[in-house]
Amino acid sequence: MEKFKEIIRQYPFVGFIIAFLVLMAVPSIFFTDIYQSHLASLICINIIVAAGLNIVKGYCGQVTVGHVGLYAVGSYTAGCMFMYLGSDLWLTLPAAIIVTAFFGVIMGVPSLRLEGPYLALATLGGAEAIRLFIENGEFFGSTYGISNISQPVIFGMAFDTPDKYYYIAMPIMLIAVYFSFSVLKSSVGRAFMAIREDQISAAASGINVKKYKLLAFILSAMFAGAAGAVYAHFPPGYIHPNNYTVIEMITFLAMVVLGGLGHIWGGIIGAVVITIVYDITRPLYQYQLFIFGLTIVFTILFMPKGIGGFIDKYFIDKRFKKKKTEDKK
Amino acid sequence: MILLKTTKLMKAFGGLIAINKIDIEVPRGEIRGIIGPNGSGKSTFFNLISGVYDPDLGSYIEFDGHDITNEPAHEIGALGLARTFQLLRLYQDMSVINNVMSGYHTRVSYSFTEAVLGRKKIWDKEKEIKDEMMELLSFVGLADFAEMNASELSGGQRRLLVLARAIASKPKLLMLDEPAAGLSPHNVDNLMKIIIQLKDKFGLTLIIIEHILKVVMDTCDAVTVFDHGQKIAEGTPAKVKDDNAVIEAYLGKKMNDDEMRKALAV
Ligand SMILES: Nc1ncnc2c1ncn2[C@@H]1O[C@H](COP(=O)(O)OP(=O)(O)OP(=O)(O)O)[C@@H](O)[C@H]1O
Ligand SMILES: [Mg+2]
Numbered sequence: 001m002e003k004f005k006e007i008i009r010q011y012p013f014v015g016f017i018i019a020f021l022v023l024m025a026v027p028s029i030f031f032t033d034i035y036q037s038h039l040a041s042l043i044c045i046n047i048i049v050a051a052g053l054n055i056v057k058g059y060c061g062q063v064t065v066g067h068v069g070l071y072a073v074g075s076y077t078a079g080c081m082f083m084y085l086g087s088d089l090w091l092t093l094p095a096a097i098i099v100t101a102f103f104g105v106i107m108g109v110p111s112l113r114l115e116g117p118y119l120a121l122a123t124l125g126g127a128e129a130i131r132l133f134i135e136n137g138e139f140f141g142s143t144y145g146i147s148n149i150s151q152p153v154i155f156g157m158a159f160d161t162p163d164k165y166y167y168i169a170m171p172i173m174l175i176a177v178y179f180s181f182s183v184l185k186s187s188v189g190r191a192f193m194a195i196r197e198d199q200i201s202a203a204a205s206g207i208n209v210k211k212y213k214l215l216a217f218i219l220s221a222m223f224a225g226a227a228g229a230v231y232a233h234f235p236p237g238y239i240h241p242n243n244y245t246v247i248e249m250i251t252f253l254a255m256v257v258l259g260g261l262g263h264i265w266g267g268i269i270g271a272v273v274i275t276i277v278y279d280i281t282r283p284l285y286q287y288q289l290f291i292f293g294l295t296i297v298f299t300i301l302f303m304p305k306g307i308g309g310f311i312d313k314y315f316i317d318k319r320f321k322k323k324k325t326e327d328k329k
Numbered sequence: 330m331i332l333l334k335t336t337k338l339m340k341a342f343g344g345l346i347a348i349n350k351i352d353i354e355v356p357r358g359e360i361r362g363i364i365g366p367n368g369s370g371k372s373t374f375f376n377l378i379s380g381v382y383d384p385d386l387g388s389y390i391e392f393d394g395h396d397i398t399n400e401p402a403h404e405i406g407a408l409g410l411a412r413t414f415q416l417l418r419l420y421q422d423m424s425v426i427n428n429v430m431s432g433y434h435t436r437v438s439y440s441f442t443e444a445v446l447g448r449k450k451i452w453d454k455e456k457e458i459k460d461e462m463m464e465l466l467s468f469v470g471l472a473d474f475a476e477m478n479a480s481e482l483s484g485g486q487r488r489l490l491v492l493a494r495a496i497a498s499k500p501k502l503l504m505l506d507e508p509a510a511g512l513s514p515h516n517v518d519n520l521m522k523i524i525i526q527l528k529d530k531f532g533l534t535l536i537i538i539e540h541i542l543k544v545v546m547d548t549c550d551a552v553t554v555f556d557h558g559q560k561i562a563e564g565t566p567a568k569v570k571d572d573n574a575v576i577e578a579y580l581g582k583k584m585n586d587d588e589m590r591k592a593l594a595v
Contacts (some may be wrong), residue, residue, distance in 0.1 A: 009452070010449060010452055011449060011452075012452070179445055182444060182445055182446065182451070183444055183445055185455070186439070186444035186451060186455065187430075187431075187433070187434060187437040187439075187444065187458075188441060188444050190427060190430055190431040190434070191431065191434060193420065193423055193427065193431070194420055194423075194431040194434075196422075197419075197420035197421060197422060197423060198418045198419075198420060200381055200402070200414075200418060201414065201418040201419070201420065202403075202431070203380070203381075203401070203402035203403045203406065204379055204381075204402055204403075204406050204411070204412055204414075205403075205406055205411075205431060205432050205434050205435070205494070205498060206403050206406030206407040206434050206435035206498060207403055207406075207431075207434050208401075208403045209403065262422075316476065319476070
């Protein structure tokens with residue numbers, strides 16, 4: 001077991017390959033109807049968003065409420081490319097990532113001057129502007145949305161139902177999480193955290209605060225863009241401006257807050273929990289904003305470190321105990 | 330060889346002239362002390378040099394041959410100038426080891442793309458960095474606290490942590506703003522040993538702002554005295570101690586031997 005742990009530590013992608021194999025097997029073992037596959041795919045998409053949001057909000061400490069706008073950009077890049085060019089996911093996905101990265105720069109520029117609630121307002125304005133632009137643009141299908149966006153086909157096999165699409169969304173999610181893991185566990189992640197904690201100290205340590213803030217926005221935008229594209233092609237392949245409102249933004253925020261800001265695994269668990277609750281409470285849609293708003297408030301008040309905090313505490317306690325027994329010997 | 334040089338350094342906050350035409354030259358390998366009453370401009374001097382504040386027009390700052398007068402703070406840091414802050418500014422919500430490792434930033438040798446791809450090389454490098462930083466933590470006596478949150482440290486331990494974070498970048502010049510404030514006598518002695526070692530073993534140049542005269546007298550090669558934003562005296566600790574202007578501005582009155590002994594004993 002120790003040896004196995006050491007291998008994972010040295011070659012983290014081995015861990016991801018194992019996760020891949022396990023997640024490949026999950027549907028056939030556990031899922032009983034197509035709704036569960038539908039939910040599992042949605043969870044994967046939301047994990048991608050949460051992983052990105054965690055970079056800019058959790059690690060870099062930038063209060064952005066505009067992420068849903070970037071998600072919309074990803075979706076509509078994919079949707080429009082399908083509508084006008086007939087492109088499939090393998091083309092729209094990289095395109096959405098690049099286009100959204102560009103929008104990430106725009107979303108990030110206010111962070112060079114604004115902080116806290118002012119930055120939140122600026123980014124919220126950005127997201128709403130994007131949504132209204134889409135809603136009022138004939139080019140984007142305005143209030144009709146874009147429908148029948150194609151599903152990917154591999155070797156003649158169409159992934160055109162939710163239970164099949166899971167096998168598309170899940171690996172993309174794993175790759176995204178792997179990237180976020182690699183970045184955040186490197187000096188780049190430390191620079192983000194330093195900026196979150198104290199910008200003047202960070203600069204004194206030679207960290208280019210402006211550059212890294214923009215980098216955080218760009219990276220997180222790329223995740224949102226990828227998730228948006230995967231969502232656009234998600235069967236039945238229908239996107240509508242109403243899928244990108246403040247409610248969705250609050251659910252994204254709830255994921256990272258509940259999971260524990262700045263905690264990679266916590267954010268993933270948060271995405272799983274919130275996606276399920278979101279889907280269950282869909283009939284009560286008029287209360288959803290309330291439910292997730294309260295979730296955020298209560299988490300911040302009563303467990304500011306979120307689920308991730310408990311995970312950390314568990315491991316620290318365990319290590320502490322182990323050390324104690326070793327000391328006794 | 331001069332490492333740091335300022336000419337006509339000026340900074341006014343509104344009507345208040347915090348730094349008034351200060352010329353200083355600090356040679357390589359020297360430990361320079363800066364003393365002066367509260368509000369005399371010592372911390373402001375550090376903030377000007379390290380790029381936290383922009384100096385007023387007409388000022389000139391040269392570090393290691395570079396004109397850094399209007400350079401941004403991170404560029405100055407990258408040139409090899411590290412500092413601590415009077416109010417510490419440590420990264421509260423990060424582990425002690427991560428605090429120190431983020432001080433290593435400018436020395437990280439792998440690229441961003443390599444980091445994204447998560448190659449094994451990166452993990453090896455990260456481990457090397459961590460090992461080296463653990464050594465640094467032992468050097469300042471914090472190795473046992475490596476995995477703790479920085480906010481869980483005591484006041485004195487925090488001071489040692491920001492010192493370690495500043496050393497982590499292997500700077501050419503290290504500027505410490507009241508490193509001994511709040512340390513127990515034992516740790517003050519420890520700190521003095523560390524300072525001397527930094528100079529002798531690692532060839533660092535240091536500038537130290539400190540109110541505890543014992544630290545200044547016992548570690549510094551030269552002392553500069555500030556008062557009301559001006560430099561009022563400069564020289565060896567022994568010479569400065571007897572300077573009439575210094576005694577008036579800083580020590581209040583001329584002390585007899587007995588009082589002097591008390592003042593120097595921490
Ligand atoms: N950001 C600022 N805005 C306005 N005034 C400032 C600012 N920073 C410093 N000052 C003023 O400049 C003067 C010098 O302050 P500084 O902090 O440099 O003193 P100091 O010598 O470090 O004092 P101490 O020994 O108490 O730390 C003080 O009068 C202070 O009020
Ligand atoms: Mg001061």
